[in-house]
Amino acid sequence: MHHSIEVDHLSFSYPDSHAALRDVSLRISPGEKVALAGPNGAGKSTLILHLNGILKGDGQVTVCGLPVEQKNLGRVRAAVGLVFQNPDDQLFSPTVFDDVAFGPLYQGLPPAEVERRVTSALAAVRMSDYARRVSHHLSTGEKKRIAIATVLSMEPEILVLDEPTAGLDPRARRALINLLRGLPLTMLVSSHDLAMARELLPRMVVMDEGRIVADGPTQELLGDEKLLEAHGLEKP
Amino acid sequence: MHVHFLDPYRPRTSPIHALDPRVKFVLTLAYILTAALTPIAAWPVYILLLAAMLSVEILSSLGVRYVLKRASLALPFVLAAFPVIFTNGQTALFSFSIGSLTLTGYAEGLARFLSVALKSWLSVQAAIVLASSTPFPDLLQAMRAIRIPRLLVAMFGLMWRYLFVLVDEAMRLMRARAARSGHRAATGPSPRLRAGSRSGGSVAWRARVAGGMAGSLFLRAFERSDRIYMAMAARGYDGEVRALPLSSVKPAAWLALGSGLGMLFLLLLLGVLFWG
Numbered sequence: 001m002h003h004s005i006e007v008d009h010l011s012f013s014y015p016d017s018h019a020a021l022r023d024v025s026l027r028i029s030p031g032e033k034v035a036l037a038g039p040n041g042a043g044k045s046t047l048i049l050h051l052n053g054i055l056k057g058d059g060q061v062t063v064c065g066l067p068v069e070q071k072n073l074g075r076v077r078a079a080v081g082l083v084f085q086n087p088d089d090q091l092f093s094p095t096v097f098d099d100v101a102f103g104p105l106y107q108g109l110p111p112a113e114v115e116r117r118v119t120s121a122l123a124a125v126r127m128s129d130y131a132r133r134v135s136h137h138l139s140t141g142e143k144k145r146i147a148i149a150t151v152l153s154m155e156p157e158i159l160v161l162d163e164p165t166a167g168l169d170p171r172a173r174r175a176l177i178n179l180l181r182g183l184p185l186t187m188l189v190s191s192h193d194l195a196m197a198r199e200l201l202p203r204m205v206v207m208d209e210g211r212i213v214a215d216g217p218t219q220e221l222l223g224d225e226k227l228l229e230a231h232g233l234e235k236p
Numbered sequence: 237m238h239v240h241f242l243d244p245y246r247p248r249t250s251p252i253h254a255l256d257p258r259v260k261f262v263l264t265l266a267y268i269l270t271a272a273l274t275p276i277a278a279w280p281v282y283i284l285l286l287a288a289m290l291s292v293e294i295l296s297s298l299g300v301r302y303v304l305k306r307a308s309l310a311l312p313f314v315l316a317a318f319p320v321i322f323t324n325g326q327t328a329l330f331s332f333s334i335g336s337l338t339l340t341g342y343a344e345g346l347a348r349f350l351s352v353a354l355k356s357w358l359s360v361q362a363a364i365v366l367a368s369s370t371p372f373p374d375l376l377q378a379m380r381a382i383r384i385p386r387l388l389v390a391m392f393g394l395m396w397r398y399l400f401v402l403v404d405e406a407m408r409l410m411r412a413r414a415a416r417s418g419h420r421a422a423t424g425p426s427p428r429l430r431a432g433s434r435s436g437g438s439v440a441w442r443a444r445v446a447g448g449m450a451g452s453l454f455l456r457a458f459e460r461s462d463r464i465y466m467a468m469a470a471r472g473y474d475g476e477v478r479a480l481p482l483s484s485v486k487p488a489a490w491l492a493l494g495s496g497l498g499m500l501f502l503l504l505l506l507g508v509l510f511w512g
């Protein structure tokens with residue numbers, strides 16, 4: 001397996017015929033950590049939902065060398081860990097434990113291994129004491145960390161995060177950055193937190209109105225004030 | 237914003253709370269079944285059932301008053317059985333007439349009505365003790381253990397999880413409306429303007445706002461269901477409900493189950509033999 005993401009000429013419109021992606025092409029090599037920036041409504045979340053076949057547009061998406069299509073979905077979804085923008089959508093089980101165990105369970109792992117994965121995923125986000133808690137009584141930041149644990153427990157090869165730092169306090173944000181830095185995975189992180197991008201993600205892709213408008217080293221793009229201003233971004 | 241009051245679970249340290257949820261669940265079902273099957277007017281058996289319930293309530297340290305207060309909420313529904321007093325039996329007890337209609341109350345009917353009321357009251361108490369002493373996730377496990385179809389159990393789980401989210405959302409909407417429904421100060425710049433502007437708007441306008449809020453709530457719930465399905469699919473959900481195997485029931489829990497079921501069976505036998 002090569003843990004890469006390849007998107008070729010992808011276009012997508014929502015059922016209300018709003019064009020959310022227009023001819024997007026993107027290549028991410030194994031182990032690369034990439035930031036996905038752009039104003040609200042640029043199409044970042046929409047692009048992310050294509051990476052494990054939840055949305056299907058016109059064009060080709062290949063993940064880990066596997067074309068994302070019906071017969072590969074099981075393997076693609078085991079390889080790509082996707083964290084949604086809203087943790088209330090991600091945490092659908094009665095308890096935190098059940099939620100973190102969900103992915104490993106559907107990978108068909110034996111019970112002892114499922115328990116081990118849950119324990120280590122919760123330890124990684126420092127939420128070990130929360131296993132028996134009920135998700136809806138948690139704070140936003142806590143939910144966010146549990147949401148990340150739910151995909152870490154799947155031990156994916158590619159990690160795709162939609163706005164992981166939104167709603168986190170500085171300490172939780174710092175812990176998350178350190179956690180992500182330590183993971184040797186291919187990463188695509190959609191975020192408005194450009195300071196995090198500068199620190200953690202060496203490459204940056206900028207989207208606007210469904211198109212990719214810039215792609216290059218984060219440092220360089222963050223230095224280009226004209227570009228940032230044109231697409232509603234701000235230098236951190 | 238969190239809604240806690242919907243969750244009936246009351247954490248305490250008591251033997252009832254510590255009891256295996258599967259045992260509690262089965263015993264509660266058995267209790268309700270016993271109450272339902274006990275013959276009409278078997279008063280001593282009802283009293284024994286009530287005594288058993290009260291001792292469980294005291295043991296659970298939830299407080300008898302707490303349980304009885306909640307159980308009284310179910311009483312209005314018992315009134316549905318009220319007409320049996322007038323339709324059932326031979327021994328006339330009293331009679332009165334409303335206009336040309338004469339109603340006669342019978343002793344047998346009254347006994348039947350009181351029995352139904354008592355039975356439902358006891359059953360509701362059992363359900364309240366179960367729900368207040370067991371976290372909902374444990375109840376779901378108990379349902380799985382007694383082979384309630386997994387899909388159904390998963391649906392209960394999702395309903396319970398998102399009921400809170402939905403209520404939170406409704407409360408947020410109402411708070412947003414309240415925050416923007418200011419009243420104009422009574423001393424306006426001119427008397428004419430003051431007379432013409434009633435704060436709050438017309439009834440029709442308010443109804444339209446409320447309707448819009450209900451619609452928006454429905455749309456949000458609908459879209460959320462879509463996103464939840466996406467989140468489940470993203471982690472490999474394939475339409476089949478899977479779960480980790482349950483731990484085995486401990487000997488002490490088996491003992492509690494056996495003695496509880498035995499006692500309920502004896503009570504039922506007593507009722508059927510002497511009053512059936």
Ligand SMILES: Nc1ncnc2c1ncn2[C@@H]1O[C@H](COP(=O)(O)OP(=O)(O)OP(=O)(O)O)[C@@H](O)[C@H]1O
Pocket residue numbers: 014015016018019020038039040041042043044045046047085
């Ligand atoms: N379910 C949907 N139905 C119709 N249109 C949608 C839907 N979801 C998103 N859109 C539209 O598609 C466009 C792209 O949305 P998307 O959620 O991908 O933006 P985004 O870049 O993630 O924005 P944000 O930074 O606010 O998260 C937006 O114009 C949005 O209105």
Ligand SMILES: [Mg+2]
Pocket residue numbers: 044045046085162
């Ligand atoms: Mg988004």
